Amino acid sequence: MDRPPDHRRCLRPTGRHFAAGHLAAGAPVLIVSAIASFALVSGTGVNWIPLLAVGPALAAATSRPGGVLWVGFLAVVLGLTVAGPGGELNREKVIMVCAQIAVTLASCLASALRGRRERVLRAVRSVAEAAQHALLKPVPATVGQFQVAVRYSAAAAEARIGGDLYALVPTPYGVRVIVGDVRGKGLSAVSTASLVLGVFREAAYDEPDLLAVVGRIERSLARNLGCDDFVTAVVVGYPKADTMELVNCGHAPPLLLRRSGVMTVEPDEPAPPLGLRALCGEMPCLQVLPFADDEQLLLYTDGVTEARNHRREFYPLTERVARHRCDDPSRTLAALHHDLLAHVGGRLHDDAALLLLRKPAVVGQKHADVPLSEQLRPREDLFRPYGLAAGGLAGAPALGELGGQQQKPSALVESVGAARSVVAVPVPYDRSPAPLR
Numbered sequence: 001m002d003r004p005p006d007h008r009r010c011l012r013p014t015g016r017h018f019a020a021g022h023l024a025a026g027a028p029v030l031i032v033s034a035i036a037s038f039a040l041v042s043g044t045g046v047n048w049i050p051l052l053a054v055g056p057a058l059a060a061a062t063s064r065p066g067g068v069l070w071v072g073f074l075a076v077v078l079g080l081t082v083a084g085p086g087g088e089l090n091r092e093k094v095i096m097v098c099a100q101i102a103v104t105l106a107s108c109l110a111s112a113l114r115g116r117r118e119r120v121l122r123a124v125r126s127v128a129e130a131a132q133h134a135l136l137k138p139v140p141a142t143v144g145q146f147q148v149a150v151r152y153s154a155a156a157a158e159a160r161i162g163g164d165l166y167a168l169v170p171t172p173y174g175v176r177v178i179v180g181d182v183r184g185k186g187l188s189a190v191s192t193a194s195l196v197l198g199v200f201r202e203a204a205y206d207e208p209d210l211l212a213v214v215g216r217i218e219r220s221l222a223r224n225l226g227c228d229d230f231v232t233a234v235v236v237g238y239p240k241a242d243t244m245e246l247v248n249c250g251h252a253p254p255l256l257l258r259r260s261g262v263m264t265v266e267p268d269e270p271a272p273p274l275g276l277r278a279l280c281g282e283m284p285c286l287q288v289l290p291f292a293d294d295e296q297l298l299l300y301t302d303g304v305t306e307a308r309n310h311r312r313e314f315y316p317l318t319e320r321v322a323r324h325r326c327d328d329p330s331r332t333l334a335a336l337h338h339d340l341l342a343h344v345g346g347r348l349h350d351d352a353a354l355l356l357l358r359k360p361a362v363v364g365q366k367h368a369d370v371p372l373s374e375q376l377r378p379r380e381d382l383f384r385p386y387g388l389a390a391g392g393l394a395g396a397p398a399l400g401e402l403g404g405q406q407q408k409p410s411a412l413v414e415s416v417g418a419a420r421s422v423v424a425v426p427v428p429y430d431r432s433p434a435p436l437r
Helices: 015-042 045-062 066-083 091-133 187-206 208-222 317-324 329-345 381-385 400-405 409-423
Strands: 146-153 166-172 174-182 231-240 244-251 253-259 261-264 287-290 296-300 352-359
Touching: 015 045, 015 066, 045 066, 045 091, 066 244, 091 187, 146 166, 146 329, 174 187, 174 287, 174 296, 174 352, 187 208, 187 231, 208 231, 208 244, 231 296, 253 317, 261 287, 261 317, 317 329, 329 352
Parallel strands: none
Antiparallel strands: 146 352, 166 174, 174 231, 231 244, 244 287, 253 261, 253 296, 296 352
């Protein structure tokens, strides 16, 4: 998957923003020069002197205080040149020049305050991104048997954090995933998302049953949420080879990407969102579906499917994912995200999260999904032709029996002799003494 952007890199200006900044900083100089030139050419210089104050005022929005002073100095010099190229300054001209100086000083103060607010905003954005990275931890490109990719976009672009949530954790019961959407936006949604993710990461390791994981999240939300707050979520587990488990709690149905096409995984029975079970009393059901090699599972939030273009048309996710799918999940989600932004015109109006799982075919590892304990179990078919059993030697006590009880020396020699007669291969060697050097 694509690594989450570093907040220091996000705040660093790109080449396009750098060129735009220089153009905006040079605009006040061009405006002041154009006004002075027109005043000199037209011969009515005094009437144009007040317009020279536009330069310092505009520089306050684009430049630092030093740049504002430089533009103000240029405006005063040009004003004096236009006002009296060959004569003396009267009272009216002096007032106009003093007004330019006052506007320049006020613009310097405004520029300093603007710079201070920008520094505070950068610090807040840095903290928000750090909070997002702590809440939505980066997902590695490979987790267990799966290739993974994640794309997340917050509607609050300045804060870069929202109410959508996702997590993927390897557990003793297989890889487990959650993708959800908190009702509302802002800090309250972030607080609820952190609660859900914390309970999920803890319960995913403790509970062998996926429904028990969902139950713990439900009980925690029931204690901490208001009566009108809820979270839609889909929880996925991979307990054994070629088998996927899903529990959908009022969330958008996942998409199963197979060679034959894209299939929508609708729940067998509708279930209420997390936090609302007490109102209806309905329990979510566990859905089991086959998941073979080279198949992919796409989890998403409603910010993707409810994104509209200028004609108020929803984004056709099923159609577009079939068009952009490939064997690399990160490339698939990158193409989908770019297509989604093009559909809405460049900016989303709701939080959007995409998580794609792919189980690649493992060549040369037939037992890749067999538990380690099963792989290390002794195979009796390898010992049977030699008269051996998995627990010990034929006609001889097992190793545990030799160490757990007192054996007579003769019995021990007979046992070892039986073992050597079965499995030992004699290697001839020369018993003659080596020559002396």
